[in-house]
Amino acid sequence: MKRKMIGAAAAYMAGLFFASFFTDPAILIIFLLIIAAACIVGIRFGFKRKDIALMALFFAASGGVFSVYTAVRYKPVVAMNGSSGSFVGKVTDVQYYSGENASYTLNGRINGSIKAKVTYYSASLGAEKGDILDIGSCTFQIPKSDYLFDGEKYYKSDGIFLTLQNAKDISVEHRNARKLGKAIERYREDMISAFRLNLGKDSGDLLAGMVFGEKRGMDDNVKASVYRCGIGHMLAVSGLHVSVAVFVLMWLLKRLRVNKYASFALMECLILFVAAMANYPVSAIRAAIMMNFFYAARLFRRQNDTFNSLAAAVFLICIFQPYAVYDEGFILSVAGTFGIGVFAQYMTKDMPDEHLYQRFIRNCAVMLCTSLCVFPFSLLFFDETSLISPITNIFIIPLCSISMIIGLIYALTGGIVDLLFISKYINEFVLRISDIAARIRFTHFSCDSKELVLGLLLFIVVTAITAVLFGKRKYICCTIAAAVVFMFVGAGIIRIQRDSRTTIAVLGNGSNAAVVVCGGGSTDIIDLSGHYKSARYVRKYLARNGISSVQNTVLTNKVQSSYASYLYELEFVDTGKWLASGGDVSSEDFGITYFGDNSVVIDEGSFSAEYSGGTVTVRSGDKKAVITSAKGGEISNDSITVMYGNVPENADRSNDSVIYLADGNNFEIVLSDSGGCNIRRL
Template sequence: MNRAFHIGGLVWFAAVLAAGTFGWDPLICAGIGAAVFAALLLKGRLPLWTYSAAAAFCACMLSLAVYHALAVEPAARWEGTRRVRAVVTDRADYGSYARLSLTADREGMPAGLSGARIQVSAPAALAVAPGDVVEWELKLEVPEAERERLWADGFRFRGTVSGAPAVVGERPGGLRVALAEYRAGIRQNILHELPNEYGELLAALVTGRTEGLSPELRYDYSRAGISHLLAVSGLHLSVFVALIDALLAACFLSRRQRGIAEIAAVLFLMGLTGFSHSVVRAGVMLIVCRAALLCGRDSDTLNSLGFAVVLMLLCNPYAAFSTGLQLSYLATMGIAAASGPMAGWFSKRLCGVGGFTLEETRPKAYALLSMLSATLCAQLFTAPVLCWRFGQISLVSPLVNLIVAPAVPFALAGGLLCGFAGFLPVLAVPARFFGLVGGVSVRAITETAQWWSRFRFAALPLRSDWLVLWMGACLLGGAVLAALRVKPAVRRQAAALSALALTAGAFSQSLAWGNTMEIALPENGSAVAVAYHGQGALIGVPDSLYEARNLRAFFRDHGVERIDLLAARREADLRSNPALLLLGEVPADAAFGLDGTYGFSAELFGCAGLAAEGRDAETLRLEAGNLRIVKEFTQSPQEADLLVNAKNELVAAPGVAVKTNDRYFGSVVVTLRIP
């Protein structure tokens, strides 16, 4: 318990999450933390972790107050429609639209906007690339529901497009632009050798850019419990550093020289992947460990983890709201703190000897148990976040991770070497060989994930907020009881209380909600999907293959095998590629275009009604759960309790409150209670 940086990092992380979620005043909280720290100093002779926790809480709140004063508040007054001159630093394409990262010009822009990063969604056909200097009229805003996530990624605003930008400058040689271009070059080198879905996946594994992956692939990886491979983290850095170390060792460099070169290589890979939170966390930890070895000192994994988190949150406190950092932090903490004891427990129960004895007598068996323990600990510690963000927990994850473990290093090494060798024409043949190795490995991993994900028991859907909170409370309580080494009787009592809380929560949930219907509104889409007890309906058709795949995942997750009714805006829309892709997997019993009817009225699922009036109708009404929900294909005002406009945005009438969730299927999912 006396790991000062570990305890400090844990408290710092939790304090930022609590302050952002509940709206605490950081200055008041800093004063409270300072008072507690002073009281602890006056009392004296207390465990080191108590001082570390109090100091971390006080420092966290002070840093949060400073961050607000220097970064957030100066930018807040510039919300609204502005003419912005900025550099395009990154671009990610998602089918029909592209997501751009802009950095406002430091010259000629006001202090609140100078250097601010802006996230913009624009049509995919827009001809701008990283490095272009643009002048653009944007509506700058910070949506309340997305504020923490936006700030976590380092953006000050989200920009809504008002017309096309004017490209006014050449490509500057900034660091972000150079890294983005180099990252795109590595991706192109891999796709040149593997111009198929496996090449796209291999490029995503190496660069961390997953926008080109299909929702089906993400779905299969998530159900199989190996979606962590798609986020660049400590595993990727370890393989990269091992390759660098082997290359430098072949050049007969000393251990100290290799250590310095490896630190530089880690910094390079951090930049190459866009300084994502998970890779920065892993990179800082690895640098600390390498620096300790260079100085002849041992490093502690949990203290290194705490130091890395504190350093990251000092730079941007809202990084704590990044899902990638949360998963990376919890998984690393679980492996470092619990995998050793769990491996020892397995050794004693399965082999009849302790972990140290088994490691000496049967090292291969102990290595297998260690891998299993690491997977279980990582999944256990990350379970609440996985359920909160992805809505399910994989039951086959430990087994699948053991099966694919031998192929993962070959996939990562092959992808990295193929991407880098592709820049040199003289290495064209080795690049092709490395691409082949990576492609074969990725195919083996993917086919394994797809095979296991087909089983109904592969993953357990868990999306109830109260259930996620219950899991988090059980995990926290179990960790505290394990740290205090309480008696078995106390553990049994705690388990009984948790089971009682679970039963009470499930009963309360059934009373409060009972029968429910879910409606999915894809982001930047045009269709509306409805699911109710294995039955489905679709209003409109998807605009893009990306939207079609998200809708297919929504229907598949809700047990919908056939769509009862599909009402498209135009008959020709039913023959579009996105519609054919969706209907090929989820056929429709009745499908028609509104331009071929003179209005219609239909009963859905025995508890809802769908209707349109007049020829070439542009509006459909869905009556469900005592609410009138209107889908409008044009930007016309309509009388409704809930209006879904032409941009697929949900607008609620005054006084109407519904439960929404934007964490799954690339959509806003509305839950309605059906009497």
């Protein structure tokens, strides 16, 4: 093995993935058999046993490091889940929200002994970074996760395993520390405000995302359109941002004839500033490490290699933070960098680039290779992923890069060099194109199937083995083509199966409930609570299942506010008819048809859905399911009954045909041909 760092880092990363994700024994055995077979074939093809032994050593070491970290840092902390105690810790991060509320990240000790990093959400305490929070009494809980947001996994990647609830006896010790960090944060907020003031809300938020990775204030529909267009990676500070900023700086310093050592020092300052302004995301740290390898090699007249640099950066990060494998931004950043810097260069190295059209074709191939590397992970982490990213990365990303450079120059000069008017025109054009693309069905892909995603991840392993064993691009292309066929055929089969049966999704949390009924190519929504969050659950469900049109939406409570919520959340969905309870029968208001206090029946042929007095009854042939209120609703004797809302204390929980939504929200009921039903947790 000529480049042992690559093999060691790849084995170490693979070991972390196995230890963290593949906990199912059957899946673990299958992947281990694949790796064992690859090793055997590799030996037959001339691989040295010591190289395979080295990779096996790092694979096992990563599993050991992960297990030790889990035993020492994770398990003692999560063992406090549900218990009460005290916590004293330093404020390491503060996020402010509307209503004078704030979320604090604290690094300290539970009951004075267990070292932990936690979050605490409350009314603003006036604490800043570096201050000490002393909480005399609180309840420790693992971050909540539901269909909308997997809080446990999100915080886990950052080493945060608990959140504090019911805190009392809180005191703040102001340390007046971290002055530089606070100054950078205030400056960052000033720049974001300047972007919004000069460019407008949406364009300013887009520029703030491109320069600082700040997405909190961005409109959800704008964000969705940007991701569907395939340029969402511009909103996460990573390799592109760092490399563009460093390239501009080094070009300027070269023009000014600054010596290479001073240039390297100034580059370090710039990288630290960019990372600090983005609040040190792991993707930016990865990019910073690689940039240091790249320019240090030039400085000391050593050969630089993208693959080696990437492997070293990944290895260094994962040694100090084994749970980085849970960080979506880190995984996507590594996949994208590998795609554009390694895989694409290998696949296109023999393509001619003498003429303009040849360079264009080669650039298209590079973007396609990059997208192929990122695609499986995007499908794993997000509701949907773009299919047109190879095209938009050629035409749109250069414009975004120009806008980002303008914003970065504005930030670095304190607004002295003001070219934001150019960014305004660029961003408005990008947002217009993104909005158009987001409304076209074939521009994005989604599939709520773990089996399909697992199959694509398996194809990644097979492709890597093919590249190592055979080293020929035609075999790699065949493997990738097989993966693409598998994806689209698999998605088509899943869609056909969904249309051939009636699926009832019960969404929401506790008393907030909405029902989505699908079958025969038709989809209907019946909202039972009128809560604004119900529309968010419906939006996510439709996006994950690739549903772009809804025949009927029935609103039964708080009609006007509910209507506004659904209009906003279903911006990119053809919503068809709107029906609502109350009002005069058959009257219309803002496109809503009212049916008064009567019941309403929707007949879609393959199924029918009836709403009456807070109860939804779905029938498909001789099969039936009832969704009703836990308070006053009646249990059906001949079908499954889902009860939403607060459950009475005297409720009979021994009946297996009754599901209480408050006990666990968000699941699908599939009415089977045998007359029974299958239930799947979402």
